[in-house]
Amino acid sequence: MAESLTSASEKAGLPPGSLVHVGEVPELATRITVVDYSVAAFEEKIIESVEDILAYRDTDSMTWVNIEGLIDVDLIEAIGRHFNIHPLVLEDILNTHQRPKFEEHDSYLYLVMKSLSSKDEVLSVNYEQVSILVLHNFVFTFKEKQDDIFEHVKHQLKNSKGRFRSQGSDYLAYVILDSIVDMYFPLQDALDEVIESVEEDLLANPSAPTLALIQRIKRELISIRRSVSPIRDLLNGVLRCESPLIKDGTKLYLRDVHDHALRVTEAIDSHRDIVTGLLDIYISSISNKMNEVMKVLTVFASIFIPLTFIVGIYGMNFEYMPELKWRWAYPALWVGFIVIPVVLLVYFRRKKWL
Numbered sequence: 583m584a585e586s587l588t589s590a591s592e593k594a595g596l597p598p599g600s601l602v603h604v605g606e607v608p609e610l611a612t613r614i615t616v617v618d619y620s621v622a623a624f625e626e627k628i629i630e631s632v633e634d635i636l637a638y639r640d641t642d643s644m645t646w647v648n649i650e651g652l653i654d655v656d657l658i659e660a661i662g663r664h665f666n667i668h669p670l671v672l673e674d675i676l677n678t679h680q681r682p683k684f685e686e687h688d689s690y691l692y693l694v695m696k697s698l699s700s701k702d703e704v705l706s707v708n709y710e711q712v713s714i715l716v717l718h719n720f721v722f723t724f725k726e727k728q729d730d731i732f733e734h735v736k737h738q739l740k741n742s743k744g745r746f747r748s749q750g751s752d753y754l755a756y757v758i759l760d761s762i763v764d765m766y767f768p769l770q771d772a773l774d775e776v777i778e779s780v781e782e783d784l785l786a787n788p789s790a791p792t793l794a795l796i797q798r799i800k801r802e803l804i805s806i807r808r809s810v811s812p813i814r815d816l817l818n819g820v821l822r823c824e825s826p827l828i829k830d831g832t833k834l835y836l837r838d839v840h841d842h843a844l845r846v847t848e849a850i851d852s853h854r855d856i857v858t859g860l861l862d863i864y865i866s867s868i869s870n871k872m873n874e875v876m877k878v879l880t881v882f883a884s885i886f887i888p889l890t891f892i893v894g895i896y897g898m899n900f901e902y903m904p905e906l907k908w909r910w911a912y913p914a915l916w917v918g919f920i921v922i923p924v925v926l927l928v929y930f931r932r933k934k935w936l
Contacts, residue, residue: 586653590679599669601655605678605711608727612651617736618643621747624740632660639720644747646721646739646754650728652676658724665690665717675724678711682812684819691716691827693755695816696809697731697762700772705795705802707769709809712762716755716827723758735761752832759817760839766810766846773803773853777860784860788867796864800857807850813843881930885923892918 586603587593593602616635618625620643629635638645652658655676662672671692674680682695693714698707710729715722723732735757739746746753776799783792817840821833828836892915896903905911930936 590677593677599673601659601669601672601676603652603655603676603678605652605726607653608651610651610728612649612654612657613728614657615648615650617646617648617739619646619739619747620644624747626736626740632657632664635661636664642719644719644721644749644751644754646723648723648725648732650725652678652724652726661722665715665720665722667715671715675713678726680711680713682809682816684816684823686819686823686825689717691755691820691823691825693759693816693820695759695762695813697725697765698769698806698809699731699765700769705772705776705799707802707806709805712758714755714758716751718827719751721751721754721758731765732758732761749832750827750829752828753835756832756835756839759836760842763813763839763842763846766842769806770846770849773799773849777853777856780860781863784863784867788864788871793864796857796860800854800861803850803854803857807847807854810843810850811847814840814847817843877935881936884930885926888922888926889919 586605586607588604588606590604593600593604596602614629614631614635616625616627616629616638618638618641623643635645635647649657649661652675658672658676661667662669666689668687671685671687674692674694680694683693685692691714693716695712695714697710697712699710700707710726710731713722713724715724725731738757746757776795780792780795780799783789784796817836820828820836821840896905896915908914927936
């Protein structure tokens with residue numbers, strides 16, 4: 583099948599290992615970038631086909647192949663065929679709705695995780711799946727679209743002449759993982775700012791738009807946690823891995839990435855608790871505003887109850903009511919109408935009900 587599917591449910595009925603792209607179709611075509619380096623040399627270029635990658639298999643240098651755009655299923659299939667990648671792994675690479683995970687195979691390692699970045703709009707998050715294949719002297723990264731999330735990694739490679747270039751594929755995989763996890767921290771800072779502004783609005787003037795924004799934050803936090811939380815298990819699997827592709831020295835660096843992922847996960851959990859508290863504050867604020875309105879209405883009702891009582895008495899049609907014949911009855915009634923509300927208002931004020 584050449585067409586792309588928008589959801590994983592559309593693959594129902596296909597045999598395991600069916601190579602079908604699942605996800606959004608990027609506007610730009612697939613781009614293949616090869617970064618080949620050693621201690622003494624560095625080369626970066628864009629290539630057109632898998633055959634151009636095969637030329638680097640006979641060298642002693644490290645080769646990083648970055649594939650941006652997964653719409654070209656034939657390309658992914660050719661990479662799997664030439665580098666002996668299992669069809670189920672290729673299927674997971676093409677399905678962009680994967681949960682972050684780690685798989686250990688005989689000659690390669692497979693990792694998949696989500697790259698998260700904040701847009702310019704308020705709490706708008708970009709989600710992009712990144713799949714990583716770690717082989718001997720080769721690292722493949724598969725991304726959904728063309729962007730610059732790995733530009734600083736390339737810059738670091740280009741300008742480094744020491745430890746970085748002398749390391750193997752496991753160290754390059756660590757740097758890529760670290761760059762993805764480090765992108766979560768700016769998103770965390772953006773969440774802090776949004777939640778802080780919502781708290782201020784909530785205390786100043788809770789409104790329906792504020793409630794809508796709180797619900798939006800809550801939904802976004804659920805999506806973020808779904809993408810970030812499994813990374814702890816992924817890194818634990820890498821640290822327990824006994825494959826010769828992962829050296830003990832690199833595991834020290836991977837533990838640092840694990841600590842970063844743990845910090846981000848804890849921050850997301852604390853944000854969820856704060857947002858839950860914001861919902862409670864919103865409900866309490868609305869209830870308090872309603873209570874204030876009801877208090878004012880109750881005060882006015884309490885003032886007019888005795889006046890209504892007096893009017894009700896003198897509105898009865900009895901013939902023998904001596905007050906009706908008094909000369910000063912009408913002015914006296916108005917004095918009562920004025921004195922009673924004033925007395926009640928003074929009383930309410932002393933009781934601090936107003």
